[in-house]
Amino acid sequence: PSIGLHPRDMNRIVEAMHRLRDAGNTLVVVEHDPAVMLAADRLIDMGPGPGERGGQIVFDGTPDAARNADTLTGAYLGARKHVGIGLRRFVNDSTPKLILQGVREHNLKNFDVSFPLQRLTVVTGVSGSGKSTLVQDVLVPALLRHFGKPTEGAGEHDALLGVDWLADAVFVDQSPIGKTARSNPASYVGAFDEIRKLFAVAPLAVERSYTAGMFSFNAGDGRCPTCGGSGFEHVEMQF
Incomplete structure (x- = not known):
């Protein structure tokens, strides 16, 4: 919880x-x-x-x-072991920064904020303090718009500076990857295509004339007929 x-x-x-x-x-x-x-x-x-x-x-x-x-x-x-903080990379005036000016979306109070580049920056605060608004509603859409990627309109702000230091921006959230619930990192990046080809040239697969498509869990006869390739069976409860 x-x-x-x-x-x-x-x-x-x-x-x-x-x-x-x-x-x-x-x-x-x-x-x-x-x-x-x-x-x-x-x-x-x-x-x-x-x-x-x-x-x-x-x-x-x-x-x-x-x-x-x-x-x-x-x-x-019992404090006999501690979580290490690793090697910190210091931030000084010469560190390149991404700067948002005049951020005032929702409850954000018209402030400027800088994110040092090539560093790990954590945005924290109590629930409802504006963390998601700052990052998800303002910073990310502004970056995606700069790189010509589809996005909703960025939250209210005056300017985004320092973006020329960046080559790209990727937003990683908790949304499912791919187009189906069966997507996983291997299928998303295309690695599973090569894995299925390896399965297809195995001696038993050749003997049975299996193709790479037989080893897909998205379609075909190779996937589990019970769960449909999901890895679990969803059972509706009736009361």
Whole structure:
């Protein structure tokens, strides 16, 4: 439940879960955020590793006891391990920048903002503070328009400076890639076409006269007849 939330909002989520618990409900939450883990009455830690190295309960107890547990989660909760910040690249006056001037879309209060190039810039803030408006409604459409790509109109602003430093702009969001729900990175970039060709020249495929099309999960007889290539079966519930 904490995904995408600002730390200020985490306390509200925890309070809401505590109210549900105090009303007599039982809550079982899958969570990685320390604030939620430490607010629990009971903490079950799975591990010790991912995939085939996991599948065990490595700790079952209170959050306070988990801090001292000999587990990877316990090491981070107990501050014996820390998340590294990596190598920071400093920003100074000579660093090339992308500058938005006079941004005033929705609740944005007519400000100027600069994004240093060849650096990692994070836009953060509480929910509703204007993060998505700044990036998704103003910056990205302005960039796409500059590069002649189809886009909706950019949010209100006076100017976009420094864009000549860039060769292109790509907006990555949570929208599904490709045209179907079956798209994946391999099919999207065309790599799966070559994979299907390799399948088609396998001895058994040659013996059965299979072509590359037989190994497509978008069409043909090669895909699973039950799920239609989706990898799961959607069952409507009737009540």
